[in-house]
């Protein structure tokens with residue numbers, strides 16, 4: 001977290017240093033999110049600032065208001081004004097433009113302009129959030145809908161799906177949910193590793209051990225544990241030269257579409273798919289289409305031919321390779337990207353080049369392309385160089401329209417609690433199914449011991465389902481709450497803790513607010529009610545918000561930042577920003593609730609107002625947890 005903060009800071013200062021004349025070009029603006037957008041525009045349009053960047057940033061401390069413009073940094077210098085004077089001029093210009101939503105701008109320090117939301121703006125905005133029965137909290141969908149392909153999860157056939165794939169699945173799913181919520185057209189693609197030379201040895205191994213798997217038939221063949229099968233095939237490949245030759249021939253036959261080899265391959269894919277599906281079902285992953293490497297097979301030759309025709313691909317030791325500027329080996333020699341091996345086989349990179357072309361360039365109607373505006377690749381950081389090279393080659397080759405964006409979304413490693421390799425006690429790789437089941441088991445145990453006195457049969461009946469939500473939610477939240485680029489240590493204790501920035505904490509916060517609303521709106525009381533209803537609350541209609549205490553304002557100032565948070569994740573693809581905001585929101589809510597009783601409010605008007613704050617807060621928690629792929633329940 002700290003690391004990320006520093007990084008952002010670094011980004012800000014380097015932006016400050018560069019005082020080119022591009023004015024309000026979006027690359028120089030720190031935040032182009034909703035509320036900020038308006039302020040940005042106002043600041044950027046103000047003369048004489050329009051030709052220079054006026055950066056609006058969220059205030060670092062609440063005493064400084066909600067947003068700040070730092071005139072002393074760069075801007076004053078560029079305009080050859082003293083910072084204070086610069087801030088003064090900015091205030092004059094900003095005042096009329098932002099009067100609707102902000103208080104009179106304030107000059108502070110050596111050249112800061114502090115901007116603070118008006119209470120009237122806050123109360124209206126939050127009432128509108130609470131009033132939106134659609135669950136969108138009054139957030140409009142984007143004006144410019146994009147088509148966005150998200151390539152995530154992407155495990156490999158006949159191999160174990162590992163924690164790296166788990167991270168990819170969790171992060172990718174969240175990004176899809178956010179982008180879809182924002183209003184984009186999202187295509188979720190599972191780029192399964194279902195092609196390549198390893199299939200030669202697998203097919204030949206099946207020929208000997210499971211000959212029925214080579215018969216083109218409808219009947220699925222039970223191959224037992226695929227990991228065991230893979231290891232056995234690999235062992236033979238490494239130790240037996242005759243087998244190795246057979247394996248090489250096997251690939252060629254498979255690629256030529258020979259029926260036996262194809263049948264064996266399909267058997268392997270089907271068996272793996274069953275395993276992957278189990279994990280996806282546990283994680284509630286929906287809409288993810290399998291479009292594995294094999295899908296691009298028909299395009300590969302074309303890609304290599306085009307690279308050759310453009311003079312980008314050259315022969316090297318019988319292989320076909322692409323050299324690009326800026327990529328070298330450690331010794332300084334140019335680093336080749338191999339697109340065709342000497343035996344004629346194509347590579348991982350070739351498939352990705354073909355995929356880029358199919359996803360962005362090829363027409364939808366004639367060539368079956370996606371014509372996406374943006375393509376995201378969610379993989380571990382170890383593949384960064386692969387994607388940089390592939391993106392650069394694709395651009396150079398004209399496989400991407402100039403306005404399409406290709407983005408690698410890298411993430412760090414999952415480590416054991418000791419910071420070492422994540423493994424079982426005996427040092428083996430952890431099976432994802434076991435990992436998820438363990439979290440659910442612990443959550444169930446916690447729930448049962450906390451509810452030991454509960455006699456409510458229908459609640460107890462649902463405990464397994466709730467344990468599922470809490471346990472799986474904890475795994476997801478622990479992953480998503482870290483800056484994805486850093487490594488993180490996997491700890492059941494930490495992720496399942498009721499304290500801190502965890503799923504259980506957030507789920508309890510949500511349930512607690514539900515309890516307050518249930519009571520406040522005269523719906524059944526906690527004890528004697530039919531707890532079968534985990535989502536039966538009728539949310540009271542929004543009332544006028546009246547401010548009686550500072551903590552109410554603080555909570556609202558936080559709530560209205562929701563659009564900025566969502567827009568930031570849409571742009572930068574860091575889900576931990578959602579978790580940070582969730583945690584902050586629940587803390588602001590706690591402070592409010594500590595000082596302001598809802599159900600014993602002094603007047604009915606005040607009670608209705610505070611209930612409205614509860615509704616808006618609950619809606620915010622629910623929406624964001626759902627965007628993280630976590631379901632909520634109204635009692636825990």
Ligand code: ARG
Pocket residue numbers: 151154155156191192193352355377379
């Ligand atoms: N199957 C690969 C792996 O397990 C990830 C694929 C990522 N997507 C892609 N288009 N290369 O590492």
